[in-house]
Amino acid sequence: MKRSLRLLRPAGLAAAALLALSACSKKSATTAAAAAPAQRTVLIGIIGKSQTNDVFQAAHAGARDAARELGPKYGVHVEIEIRTPNDEDATKQAEAIEALARRGADGIALSCSEANTVTPSIDKAVAKGIPVMCFDSDAPQSKRFAYYGTDDAYCGAIIMQRLAEEMGHHGSVAILAGNQSAPNLQKRVQGAKETLAKYPDMKLNDPGVFYHVETPEKAAEAVANAQNANPGIKGWAFVGGWPLFTADALKWPAGSIKVVSCDALPAQLNYIRDGHVGTLFAQDCYGWGHKSVEILLEKIMHDKSPDPARVIDPLTEVTKANVDSYAKNWSKWLAR
Template identity: 55%
Template structure:
């Protein structure tokens, strides 16, 4: 068979299988004079590793889009050291004035940042929320878990861990003003109402640092030794090793997230289930959503872009932990 026939057959096969023998880049709608596409990323705090993972995801997405678009895509990371909604609002204003083309934010307090989001949108800068939403703002999309469903699943796993005997359950809830955490608490209470053998002692709030979270749990447990389980809508205390001294299984723990520091808790049986969020994807997906809108004018199919929860137990903790080698690498 001569070369011409071979090439012809290859082209025919490509057509049959729906492949473009010479794939062409889809033309974008960015101004030809634009040299760099700058996007802002505002997380809740630099002290929380889940947001470091989100930053890595955003940077990786930016690199991928740089190749696709043919111009550099850069991520401008503006995040307070610890949670501070007012600083987040200030960063929104700064980024908008400094000419970024889009902004992604995880809101510490929706009420505090909504006006700043709306002012950015009024300047023609699209905003996407991730992890924690500002539902009443003019952001065009939210990417994150369904927080009500997250709370329900946490309490369902707590009830399962307690078994038929049930018992008193404490809910640990971090920042009282965070809209995502409020919804998780609501979901947990809703699920608890379905279990006659479960009684919620109270909802306990604290500053969202590992040390404050662990201190709060120890303080409450000491004052209320009848508490049989902790339903944690965030994993803050497990970012430290403070509670690893607890006798495995005596007090049940079900928590959100499955960071490297949390995995020993399920491996040793101190915690029964961790509900992992794909923190890396918070950043990656946010950048994808922004670039799709800015460069191609594409809107998401749904303004609520729901992310999955991944149950992590002693059985799959080691395998899941491999993700963090990528997610927490140094930038």
């Protein structure tokens, strides 16, 4: 009896070949996926002074933008964890550093409300191999590896110098100074006082330096109370822009009392436009977050520290001449 042979037709051969090719492709893809390493996640903690202060909202935005922009450059996914306390509290900042260390953070950036309180927690994190840097307000005696922000003595000096120019180098002035324990603000006050001493026809009111809780409402209240109690004050040096973060904070006719302030956030720009403030000196609040993430990624991925360790950002002068062009930065920085 003849054995019957079943021959595959050409179409059947083609189908069989396609099935075999598909199976090989799937196997190759599966093998490649298994061989490819999972993308590393880099966790960076950001700790500002307070959630209620707009400058730290800008810093948070900068950090998140840097994570999106720079992660692909380093081949990692960058996760930002904001641990800024609701209100300014150095003890809560120290607790936030320690919580991030327990979480296994790859790096931490913070603005110190009070350097002595946070330094032990910074040093503990560094001892665990976590690089820590400061922005805005430094802890120079800690083991932090870098600082990014303003030259605070210069900031206070340039604010007072410009106020003197706007007052014609004559009259009584006061300084609005925020948290008395903040090391960056202490340096600004000192810079302002040293500059004021250069003008013999100007004097610091007695009392001359007014401290307050760093919220817009408390700052505006401090200015109003001080001015009512000391009507001889003819000029204010704000070493932080706190009262200008809220509307209608300055209760006098525009220009009747001269004001020069630090910071140039969106709410503050209207005080330039209406003439209540002559000059704003803008810090790189957005850059506090963005640049800090850049510096930390270089440290985490390449073990590179900036040289020098203190990276100073220049202040930007904002007046009526450039206020509208400067405002466009915020449209870009905070677009969401």
